[in-house]
Amino acid sequence: MNVSAAAASANDVGRGAATMSSGQTVVSARGLSLVFDTNDGPVNALADIDLDVGKGEFVSFIGPSGCGKTTFLRVIADLEKPTAGTISVNGMTPQQAREKRAYGYVFQAAGLFPWRTIERNVTLPLEIMGYSRAERAERLHRTLELVNLTGFEKKFPWQLSGGMQQRASIARALAFDADLLLMDEPFGALDEIVRDHLNSQLLELWARTTKTICFVTHSIPEAVYLSTKIVVMSPRPGRVTDVIQSTLPKERPLDIRETPEFLEIAHRVRDGLRAGHSYED
Amino acid sequence: MDSFRDKIVPVSVIVAAILVVWYVAAIFMNAPYQRELNARAHVTPDLGAFIGQTWAQRKPTLPAPHQIAENFFKNTFLVKITSRRSLVYNSWVTLSSTMAGFASGTLLGILIAVGIVHVPVLDRSLMPWIIASQTIPILAIAPMVVVVFAAIGITGLIPKALISTYLSFFPVAVGMVKGLRSPDILHLDLMHTYNASKVQAFWKLRVPASMPFLFTSMKVAVAASLVGAIVAELPTGAVAGIGAKLLAGSYYSQTIDMWSALVAGSVVAVLLVATVGVVGRFVELRMGARP
Numbered sequence: 001m002n003v004s005a006a007a008a009s010a011n012d013v014g015r016g017a018a019t020m021s022s023g024q025t026v027v028s029a030r031g032l033s034l035v036f037d038t039n040d041g042p043v044n045a046l047a048d049i050d051l052d053v054g055k056g057e058f059v060s061f062i063g064p065s066g067c068g069k070t071t072f073l074r075v076i077a078d079l080e081k082p083t084a085g086t087i088s089v090n091g092m093t094p095q096q097a098r099e100k101r102a103y104g105y106v107f108q109a110a111g112l113f114p115w116r117t118i119e120r121n122v123t124l125p126l127e128i129m130g131y132s133r134a135e136r137a138e139r140l141h142r143t144l145e146l147v148n149l150t151g152f153e154k155k156f157p158w159q160l161s162g163g164m165q166q167r168a169s170i171a172r173a174l175a176f177d178a179d180l181l182l183m184d185e186p187f188g189a190l191d192e193i194v195r196d197h198l199n200s201q202l203l204e205l206w207a208r209t210t211k212t213i214c215f216v217t218h219s220i221p222e223a224v225y226l227s228t229k230i231v232v233m234s235p236r237p238g239r240v241t242d243v244i245q246s247t248l249p250k251e252r253p254l255d256i257r258e259t260p261e262f263l264e265i266a267h268r269v270r271d272g273l274r275a276g277h278s279y280e281d
Numbered sequence: 282m283d284s285f286r287d288k289i290v291p292v293s294v295i296v297a298a299i300l301v302v303w304y305v306a307a308i309f310m311n312a313p314y315q316r317e318l319n320a321r322a323h324v325t326p327d328l329g330a331f332i333g334q335t336w337a338q339r340k341p342t343l344p345a346p347h348q349i350a351e352n353f354f355k356n357t358f359l360v361k362i363t364s365r366r367s368l369v370y371n372s373w374v375t376l377s378s379t380m381a382g383f384a385s386g387t388l389l390g391i392l393i394a395v396g397i398v399h400v401p402v403l404d405r406s407l408m409p410w411i412i413a414s415q416t417i418p419i420l421a422i423a424p425m426v427v428v429v430f431a432a433i434g435i436t437g438l439i440p441k442a443l444i445s446t447y448l449s450f451f452p453v454a455v456g457m458v459k460g461l462r463s464p465d466i467l468h469l470d471l472m473h474t475y476n477a478s479k480v481q482a483f484w485k486l487r488v489p490a491s492m493p494f495l496f497t498s499m500k501v502a503v504a505a506s507l508v509g510a511i512v513a514e515l516p517t518g519a520v521a522g523i524g525a526k527l528l529a530g531s532y533y534s535q536t537i538d539m540w541s542a543l544v545a546g547s548v549v550a551v552l553l554v555a556t557v558g559v560v561g562r563f564v565e566l567r568m569g570a571r572p
């Protein structure tokens with residue numbers, strides 16, 4: 001993942017302007033609620049969520065376990081139907097957006113097919129979407145390079161470390177060039193060092209493309225480091241308690257996490273989590 | 282090969298123990314008849330000679346292992362393959378209907394499973410019937426099928442294969458229903474996010490996920506097919522096959538023939554199950570299983 005800093009920042013400026021001014025919204029939720037009917041009675045997973053995600057934004061969702069982060073992502077992905085309110089994705093219903101293959105979803109577990117090689121795992125969505133053989137090969141090459149997995153095409157998932165598997169699953173979500181990337185704690189199971197590494201890779205990738213990313217995490221530093229916008233949620237029922245616009249620059253070396261600005265945002269996230277009567281992660 | 286060397290001692294100890302018990306049992310089981318024979322012939326052999334006699338009868342109650350081995354060897358390797366006596370010939374007759382029945386049973390089982398997994402109505406209506414079908418004892422249904430088919434002039438392989446089908450489709454259907462339903466929710470959700478069609482989800486997810494289940498159930502099914510084929514040879518007094526050899530042996534008290542037919546049946550069973558196992562292992566390796 002080595003792209004020249006100049007190219008990356010040039011890209012940033014262009015996108016940054018678009019995000020700030022025209023403000024094209026990718027995800028827009030209004031009064032969104034979702035109640036699960038369970039045997040123990042109804043569970044208010046999401047209550048009255050109002051939220052906009054603009055094009056090119058990197059939005060993190062943070063909150064204690066059970067506050068509905070996954071559920072919200074799944075509603076965007078049309079894996080779950082809201083029980084009240086409206087939500088649009090690229091100006092369409094989530095179902096229409098899904099049918100148009102508007103997003104790539106990265107689950108918390110890598111979820112690679114154990115019987116497919118890395119190559120065939122990454123090209124699985126391309127096979128399904130009917131890409132030609134040549135196109136598949138070209139995209140495979142490109143996305144594996146993006147996540148630093150070149151040379152592992154013929155390996156089976158069990159031959160890769162957890163971090164590599166997770167990168168392969170990101171490559172799989174990137175392969176078909178959806179503009180929206182939904183990531184549910186993709187690095188939750190990884191150790192700190194690998195996580196740092198993947199975080200900066202993800203930022204680079206986001207800087208190089210014009211993708212919108214919705215990212216669920218439990219980690220305050222991760223959320224602050226990655227995001228342009230941090231959505232703090234609280235449980236029972238799942239609500240948005242704070243939306244924090246990041247003031248950090250686009251260019252973020254790992255040691256930006258030592259700066260007062262960073263710590264200040266982290267502090268505000270922590271306060272937001274506290275205000276939601278929740279414990280800290 | 283370490284595991285092989287680890288096993289060879291315990292296995293040979295068990296085999297030796299079984300042989301000892303068998304030879305001793307043969308003495309006791311064949312002794313009454315031998316005493317009768319000796320009384321008629323007015324001979325009184327000493328103990329050693331008497332024991333030798335009990336191990337060398339022409340129609341013993343319990344043949345000694347070496348008698349069975351001798352008979353098996355002779356009828357397998359020394360007799361011409363085309364001969365009625367040849368165990369190779371008889372095994373082939375049984376094997377061919379076993380394989381025909383196994384193939385169609387597996388196919389039928391898979392089709393039923395696909396139906397059950399994809400059509401909710403079939404899920405609710407078919408399963409009870411399938412389970413009920415297996416409660417009918419094979420010994421009751423085999424003669425019926427064979428006789429009915431014989432009445433309309435169909436004999437030989439088809440009715441036998443049908444019985445094998447009847448016995449083998451069940452484990453495959455049950456195993457495949459489980460297998461086709463085995464994919465993780467995560468993987469199914471993933472296919473959904475790609476807006477994959479049901480057909481695509483079937484071929485790219487459900488089928489590969491079901492392979493281990495398929496081969497496990499096919500091992501059970503192939504053994505059941507063999508039982509079906511042998512049982513189907515019994516009621517008609519079929520002319521050839523392992524079942525026919527067993528029946529003929531019991532008519533004429535040719536116990537040694539019966540035992541060596543049994544051995545032949547076991548050999549066929551081991552070969553069939555092992556073949557399915559090897560094919561299953563091969564497919565597994567092709568699908569990236571850890572070696």
Ligand SMILES: Nc1ncnc2c1ncn2[C@@H]1O[C@H](COP(=O)(O)OP(=O)(O)OP(=O)(O)O)[C@@H](O)[C@H]1O
Nearest residue numbers: 036038043044045064065066067068069070071072
């Ligand atoms: N399929 C379901 N059926 C019933 N209840 C559900 C279902 N999925 C989630 N819930 C409930 O909805 C609430 C929100 O769940 P969700 O998975 O969105 O939380 P989360 O914020 O992602 O938590 P975590 O951080 O632990 O992943 C929880 O109380 C959970 O028990």
Ligand SMILES: [Mg+2]
Nearest residue numbers: 069070071184
């Ligand atoms: Mg979650």
